[in-house]
Amino acid sequence: MTVLGVIRLSVLTVPRNVSLYRRGNEEFLHKTYSSYGPHYVKPHVTTEKRKELIESGEAETLKLIPIKAALNYETCSVFHDELTRKFTNHVMRCGKKALARELIEKTFEKIKRIQLEKYHKTPEDQKESIIKDPVKILHDAISNSKPLLELTPVKRGGVRYQVPVPITENRSLFLAIKWLITSAKDKDRKIHFPEKLAWELLDAAANQGRVVKRKVDLHRQCEANKAFAHYRWS
Amino acid sequence: MIPIIKFVVRNSNYVSWSSSSVTANGAKVLWPSTLTVSFCTNNNDSEKKPSVKKTSKAMKAYLERARKHEEFIKKENLEYQIGKRHLANMMGEDPEFFTQEDVNKAIEYLFPSGLFEPKARPFMKPPEEVYPPQKAAEFDEAGRPYHFLFYTGKANFYKLLYEVVENINNLNKYEDRMIRKHLTPDPTQAMSMIGSQWLPQDVLEHRLVEPLHESQYAAFKLAFDRLVSHPYSYRVRDFIEEYRKPLVNQVALQQIPEPQYDENGRPYVTTTNCLRKRSWAEVTVRGAGSGKISINGQGLDYFAEIQSREQILFPLIMTKQLKNVDVEAKVIGGGPSGQAGAIRWGIAFCLRSFVDKEMIEQMRLAGLLTRDYRKPERKKPGQAGKRKKFTWKKR
Secondary structure (H helix, E strand, O other), X not given: OEEEEEEEOOOOOOOOOEEEEEEOOEEEEEEOOOOOOOOOEOOOOOHHHHHHHHHHOHHHHHOOOOEOOOOOOOOOOOOOOHHHHHHHHHHXXXXXXXXXXXXXXXXXXXXXXXXXXXXXXXXXXXXXXXXOOHHHHHHHHHHHHOOOEEXXXXXXXXXXXXXXXXXXXXXXHHHHHHHHHHHHHOOOOOOOHHHHHHHHHXXXXXXXOHHHHHHHHHHHHHHHOHHHHHHHOO | OOOEEEEEEOHHHHHHHOOOOHXXXXXXXXXXXXXXXXXXXXXXXXXXXXXXXXXXXXXXXXXXXXXXXXXXXXXXXXXXXXXXXXXXXXXXXXHHHOOHHHHHHHHHHHOOOXXXXXXXXXXXXXXXXXXOOXXXXXXXXXXXEOXXXXXXXXHHHHHHHHHHHHHHHHHHHHHHHHHHOOOOOOHHHOOOOOOEEEOOHHHHHHHHOOOOOHHHHHHHHHHHHHHHOOOOHHHHHHHHHOOEEEOOOHHHHOOXXXXXXXXXXXXXXXXXXXXXXXXXXXXXXXXXXXXXXXXXXXXXXXXXXXXXXXXXHHHHHHXXXXXXXXXEEEEEOOOHHHHHHHHHHHHHHHHOOOOOHHHHHHHHHOOOOOOOOOOOOOOOOOXXXXXOOOOOOOO
């Protein structure tokens, strides 16, 4: 009998993306499980962003840093709009992105038709004031629907007070999108979603309609409850 | 403990595998030397005997351990050499000129493994690489440790942290002195962390000769980050740079293939093995084209979804080559998203041969040249899917 060397099984390696952080006197290990290494950074997909990087000289510093692969929805196309993509993802149900995208495109078509009709009906000197770009209308609608404050229940002495609190930019965006979509879904059975959404967006872009009213109502309630604001910290 | 598998090959078997009789001779030459090992070590023992009275128990135990380890490594080394000769003979090659690379190839051929993790597959390496190096004696004859941090269990590691803190304290004192003199740190000498990273955990472990826990490695990085963030950190530049590893631009190192020319005199580049998720693609990009795209014989409408079509066009739009090149792709496996991703990577990789260096760097920044290694999460036993559970009914 002869022995043929040593062949061993090594222990599987653990992910190395580990960092230490402190909260009070306790130390915590923060682990992230990623197929990329710890020093990979996100890609800069848009042409404007890359131009900026070169002008500011940051591109030089990025030269040695590995970049993550661009995600499957990212593109440098001029037709790509980040906010529209975000809105589409909120419209999406059960992961049917193609359907959600189709609905948004139909909405945009509807908006375009309505605005073009309006454009041709208006007299020559007022024509410039009409926005014909549906993406611009979506942006306006969302920025007009964004709330600044929110009411959160806080229990003090057995009583629940509705306390106004300032919200983050992200939360504000989320609420605006959610309100626009829910108000568009609240419709007659015979009306299609893209049609209703187009009306809602046009209303909100003109700073009127149900969603803007909802925002104003919330702000009014916050104003009425401002006496409770100190419960946020006391 | 790491499990060890010893593969035993019977003579009869292995004679039938390789017809030459040199193999048997090779084995015979090496076998008797195993016996001499034990004699040699016995001699070593007898030399140490006079000092037995003075040595402490710890020292004795250490000497015993060191001797055993040396013996063990010697034995493993011998087994490795024999194994290498056998492998060489089995593969029908000259045992004298059989390199480690050949050994790896032979093991992969003889013991094919379907295991996913490459490190879990069988391998044969010299024992010095497999077994970690051991520390030399850390205490004197009387059993008194040399190192002031011996009783922490990880003396070298804690010594390193101690040095970092000492440096920070010294720099603080220096900063105070400078403030009293109304001087500010020199901005031209400020430490730049660009282009290098902290030593990876395994390299650090090897340097300190101590196994580290993840949290200890995190503490190492945290301590050094604090030192680097000090305004006068450039005064200890040498100490910091000892623990940094330079980064390399991998994309710049890759060789860009020269375009080949077809019968019509058009330049073309083919990239095979374009992978993404469960898809495989082979992409050919032809120069002097008009923007024709053919995927499995169809046009861009091979993909029903617009998002997938956008992905195909992404590298072409970015490099402004949409109307200058033709793309031919063959793709199999996976879904539309994965297939589009595979082709996108293939097109970007081919386009490197048609654009200038600056544009290649731009493509790298946009994340087009990075291979996306993310895979679908596996299904778990006892569950319907990767995360989904079976319907649960109480009764």
